[in-house]
Amino acid sequence: MKSTDESLEELGWNAFFSEQLSVEETQDCHPVRVMAVHRGKITVAGAGVQHSVTPYIPGASPSDDHPTVGDWLLIDDATLQPTRVLRRMNLFKRRAPGDPRKEQMIAANIDTLFIVASCNQDFSVARLERYLVLAHEVGVHPVVVLTKTDLTETPEAFAAAARAIEPGLRVETINGRDPASAACLAAWCGPGKTVALLGSSGVGKSTLVNTLRGSDSIATQAIRAKDDTGRHTTTVREMHRLGGGGWLLDTPGMRELHLSDAAAGVSEIFDDFVLAAQGCRFSDCAHGNEPGCAVQAAIAAGTLTAARFDRWRQLTAEERATPTYPKRRR
Numbered sequence: 001m002k003s004t005d006e007s008l009e010e011l012g013w014n015a016f017f018s019e020q021l022s023v024e025e026t027q028d029c030h031p032v033r034v035m036a037v038h039r040g041k042i043t044v045a046g047a048g049v050q051h052s053v054t055p056y057i058p059g060a061s062p063s064d065d066h067p068t069v070g071d072w073l074l075i076d077d078a079t080l081q082p083t084r085v086l087r088r089m090n091l092f093k094r095r096a097p098g099d100p101r102k103e104q105m106i107a108a109n110i111d112t113l114f115i116v117a118s119c120n121q122d123f124s125v126a127r128l129e130r131y132l133v134l135a136h137e138v139g140v141h142p143v144v145v146l147t148k149t150d151l152t153e154t155p156e157a158f159a160a161a162a163r164a165i166e167p168g169l170r171v172e173t174i175n176g177r178d179p180a181s182a183a184c185l186a187a188w189c190g191p192g193k194t195v196a197l198l199g200s201s202g203v204g205k206s207t208l209v210n211t212l213r214g215s216d217s218i219a220t221q222a223i224r225a226k227d228d229t230g231r232h233t234t235t236v237r238e239m240h241r242l243g244g245g246g247w248l249l250d251t252p253g254m255r256e257l258h259l260s261d262a263a264a265g266v267s268e269i270f271d272d273f274v275l276a277a278q279g280c281r282f283s284d285c286a287h288g289n290e291p292g293c294a295v296q297a298a299i300a301a302g303t304l305t306a307a308r309f310d311r312w313r314q315l316t317a318e319e320r321a322t323p324t325y326p327k328r329r330r
């Protein structure tokens with residue numbers, strides 16, 4: 001056991017979690033947050049302490065919730081065993097590679113998802129839309145972060161294209177290598193706040209991680225932990241402390257998360273199309289050459305654009321082709 005100077009609030013504890021505790025649990029248990037998951041062991045942090053516990057919850061069935069990084073767990077004060085996983089604000093999961101019926105949990109309880117894209121030829125509104133669909137589906141607040149502003153004369157043109165995707169969408173433009181420029185993200189990285197990053201390869205996620213963590217970061221430092229057999233296992237911790245007091249949840253699973261993991265949520269990004277389609281004469285209108293198609297009428301009138309229509313069609317077709325992403329909890 002290692003002592004730390006973090007309070008529960010600094011770890012992200014809030015009323016959403018505390019309200020889930022029964023009177024008995026308040027007396028007999030203490031909450032801890034899962035900082036890392038290893039084989040057969042998890043590292044947890046509570047008020048002022050950090051230690052390892054078994055990830056197995058006595059009496060839990062295989063279908064019960066098992067702890068993942070970012071989770072809040074209750075630990076029995078007497079036995080020091082976990083008793084249950086608290087209900088999550090949100091959960092990233094994906095179908096297990098090799099077995100689509102199985103799900104792999106990736107990360108839980110994220111306050112803000114930074115969707116990272118770069119201001120260059122890799123910039124794609126269609127791709128951003130898909131990441132936003134995923135964010136909506138998981139129920140996490142998205143902020144679009146456009147990197148590499150130093151490589152373009154017109155960062156605002158990229159930002160405007162991103163903002164046009166969804167009303168009210170927060171879009172920030174930064175040079176990911178420059179801490180002063182990335183300071184605009186501080187609002188989401190304050191004490192107790194958890195952020196995660198998503199974005200295609202090469203857009204500058206690692207660079208941004210290093211910048212957010214500051215010069216005294218331990219980004220590449222592996223943590224040596226003793227496992228039960230006394231052997232040393234080297235593992236990179238998955239919740240990283242940020243300079244401003246927040247937490248960055250950076251796991252390999254998060255990095256490998258595919259856009260195909262998004263399914264529903266399309267209707268939220270394209271709610272204008274969904275609304276227009278309600279005006280079509282036929283309820284099964286494919287919005288092609290059908291008579292009385294309100295979507296085609298709106299495109300002809302210029303209220304909806306043909307480019308977004310194509311993306312909407314493509315995403316809804318993919319949605320039909322893949323099983324839906326598990327519905328988020330409220």
Ligand SMILES: Nc1nc2c(ncn2[C@@H]2O[C@H](COP(=O)(O)OP(=O)(O)OP(=O)(O)O)[C@@H](O)[C@H]2O)c(=O)[nH]1
Nearest residue numbers: 147148149174175176177201202203204205206207
């Ligand atoms: N000029 C400039 N270069 C940047 C910026 N952000 C990242 N880069 C560079 O872009 C390249 C890719 O950055 P990474 O941080 O490795 O990208 P990544 O998203 O982590 O890529 P993967 O690890 O493949 O997922 C590196 O050479 C960075 O130095 C930026 O804001 N401006």
Ligand SMILES: [Zn+2]
Nearest residue numbers: 280285287293
């Ligand atoms: Zn139609």
